[in-house]
Amino acid sequence: MAGAGALGLIVLGSGSKGNAAVVVNRATGAGVLVDCGISKRQFMDGCAQAGFDPARIEGTLLTHEHTDHTKGFGVVMRGLAKLGCHPPLYASAKVRAASRPLAEIADLCEQRSFTAQDALAIAGVQVHIFPTSHDAVESFGFRFELDGDVVGYMTDTGLVTGAAHEALGGVRILAIEANHDLAMLHEGPYPYALKRRIEGERGHLSNDQGTQEVASLLHPGLERIVCMHISETNNTYGKPVRAMQAMLDQEGCAAQVSAAKQTRALSVV
Ligand SMILES: [Zn+2]
Numbered sequence: 571m572a573g574a575g576a577l578g579l580i581v582l583g584s585g586s587k588g589n590a591a592v593v594v595n596r597a598t599g600a601g602v603l604v605d606c607g608i609s610k611r612q613f614m615d616g617c618a619q620a621g622f623d624p625a626r627i628e629g630t631l632l633t634h635e636h637t638d639h640t641k642g643f644g645v646v647m648r649g650l651a652k653l654g655c656h657p658p659l660y661a662s663a664k665v666r667a668a669s670r671p672l673a674e675i676a677d678l679c680e681q682r683s684f685t686a687q688d689a690l691a692i693a694g695v696q697v698h699i700f701p702t703s704h705d706a707v708e709s710f711g712f713r714f715e716l717d718g719d720v721v722g723y724m725t726d727t728g729l730v731t732g733a734a735h736e737a738l739g740g741v742r743i744l745a746i747e748a749n750h751d752l753a754m755l756h757e758g759p760y761p762y763a764l765k766r767r768i769e770g771e772r773g774h775l776s777n778d779q780g781t782q783e784v785a786s787l788l789h790p791g792l793e794r795i796v797c798m799h800i801s802e803t804n805n806t807y808g809k810p811v812r813a814m815q816a817m818l819d820q821e822g823c824a825a826q827v828s829a830a831k832q833t834r835a836l837s838v839v
């Protein structure tokens with residue numbers, strides 16, 4: 571039953587230039603912000619387009635400290651404070667210590683530390699935290715649960731950890747990284763060391779790796795797949811969608827695939 575879930579996902583922006591998403595409790599209209607590497611304008615515009623009231627954000631989760639996930643916190647938290655909204659921020663202690671944008675908002679919002687395997691409740695949504703494999707001080711993905719509905723969220727990882735694979739089982743909406751097309755990365759303009767970093771075990775998932783992981787997670791309740799953190803240089807929006815679609819057709823799975831964009835909001839229910 572498409573669209574009947576308790577949870578929704580709004581990707582406000584996704585890619586190497588900035589990332590932010592909101593997981594929405596559709597019964598109450600409250601939400602959990604995941605990362606904030608976009609401008610206040612993109613944040614506010616994306617929320618408006620998706621019909622989400624930004625003042626309803628009840629907490630923020632941070633995957634890791636890279637600036638494409640953190641650089642918008644200051645402006646966005648100041649904007650939310652003007653709306654009377656002061657959501658606490660949840661990140662690992664190491665990630666908090668490593669992030670300058672987080673230090674700059676110390677006076678603006680309460681910051682709480684989490685560790686992998688912690689279970690949190692934000693906006694009425696259960697959040698399970700799992701470790702990913704990335705060249706940050708620490709990095710994490712999230713599983714969101716409400717009334718039997720489940721959203722899985724994983725970007726910025728060079729491989730799928732056992733804990734991640736387990737945590738992403740049985741989800742209805744799956745937001746998963748499909749960063750690069752391997753041939754485009756190899757033939758593209760990046761310096762050799764950066765290419766090695768991206769395709770390494772602490773880099774980013776390729777289209778093929780993302781597709782393989784989705785193939786191993788197929789189940790009748792999987793309805794929506796969102797390809798995340800798509801590289802503007804080493805990928806196209808079409809390639810990961812076509813790769814996933816070909817796999818789904820072969821497996822006889824009716825799940826719908828979309829590409830999250832760098833500058834345009836995508837709403838999935
Ligand atoms: Zn990133």
Ligand SMILES: [Zn+2]
Pocket residue numbers: 634636704706726
């Ligand atoms: Zn990163």
